[in-house]
Amino acid sequence: MTVGVVHFLFVGAFLFAAGAFVAARRPSLGAALAGVPLLLGGAGLDLVAADRFTASFRDPVGGQGFAIAVAVMALAFVGLGSVLARLETPR
Amino acid sequence: MDTLHSVLFYAFAALTVGGGLVTSLLGGRARALGVAAVGVGLAGLYADLDAGYAALVILVALGACAVLLLGLAGPRFAAADLEPAGLARQLGAALAGVVFLALAYVAFRGRYAGGTASIGAVNAAAVGRLLLGREALGVEALAAALLVAVAAGGLIARGRPR
Numbered sequence: 001m002t003v004g005v006v007h008f009l010f011v012g013a014f015l016f017a018a019g020a021f022v023a024a025r026r027p028s029l030g031a032a033l034a035g036v037p038l039l040l041g042g043a044g045l046d047l048v049a050a051d052r053f054t055a056s057f058r059d060p061v062g063g064q065g066f067a068i069a070v071a072v073m074a075l076a077f078v079g080l081g082s083v084l085a086r087l088e089t090p091r
Numbered sequence: 092m093d094t095l096h097s098v099l100f101y102a103f104a105a106l107t108v109g110g111g112l113v114t115s116l117l118g119g120r121a122r123a124l125g126v127a128a129v130g131v132g133l134a135g136l137y138a139d140l141d142a143g144y145a146a147l148v149i150l151v152a153l154g155a156c157a158v159l160l161l162g163l164a165g166p167r168f169a170a171a172d173l174e175p176a177g178l179a180r181q182l183g184a185a186l187a188g189v190v191f192l193a194l195a196y197v198a199f200r201g202r203y204a205g206g207t208a209s210i211g212a213v214n215a216a217a218v219g220r221l222l223l224g225r226e227a228l229g230v231e232a233l234a235a236a237l238l239v240a241v242a243a244g245g246l247i248a249r250g251r252p253r
Contacts, residue, residue, distance in 0.1 A: 003100045008136065009198035011104045015129065017191030018111040024183030025115075030163035034114050034122045037156045041133050044149065052140040064145045066218075067137070071145070071152040078156040085163055 008049030015042030029088060033081040040074035099139045107132030120164045127157035179247070 019039030023032045044067035051063020110128030113121055130153025137146035222230050 003097045006198050007100060007104070008140070010195055011107055011136065013191055013194030013198055014108055015111050015133075016194060017187045018115045020190055021184050021187035022115050024180055024187060027177070027180060030160075031118065031122070033163070034126055034160055037126050037153050038111055038114060038129060041129055041149065041153065044145075045133060045136060048137055048140050048142050048145055052142070064142045067142070067145045068148045071149045075152040075155050078159050082159045082163055 005049050005053040009046055012042040012046040012049065015039075015045065018042075029081060029085040033078055033085065036077045036081070037074045040070045040077075044070040096139055099135065103132045103135030103139065105132075107136065118164075120161060123157045123160035123164055126153055126160055130154050130157065 015038050019035040019037070019042060022035030022038060024035075026032055047063040047067045047070065051067075107129055110125045110130075110132055113125030113128065115125075117125065130150055133153065134146040134150035137143075137149060
């Protein structure tokens, strides 16, 4: 029952596709916003997995740095989008 | 990876996939809870990959995303949430399935499975060399697809009633 990089890539691919599905499916901004953390979370998981399984001694945590940047980017996107959704929706 | 890591992987992968399904298929507060479940699952997977600090960051970031989405789940936003999706959006949602199949094919049949895709250090310079060198054709194809998507998005936005 060995877990390799393929398993992590598969979960990341599912998350990325689920995020694209959510973002494309609903016309409202608030509903589509839920796809952004899934999209970027899948990408981040692939980065960390690639880092863990292929990293060299020169820069063993480079992929983790990218993954952290992607996670913060997801939070920024959702924060900005939620403000826009509140401005766009009539009270 | 040993058995404990494998058990942890399957447990957190199940939580992540379950959260993704809930987010994809349900609406309202359940969608925000699905994002929170994905955050917990991803944090567990990162910790399983010995990336503790990144696990903490993704847990906080996706937890905050879930709180923000919970704020958009009230009755004020319910009407917009139930608007029917047009044909273009349904086609886009179906294309997400094609994206998943393509990515899964790359994961299983690509060079990563054989362990021959090592690019050494994962830093900005290495990624730049990889994207503009060996994988230049794929990057160009993706860039063309992104350009078409942006142009189509602009046309759709211009056609929306104000």
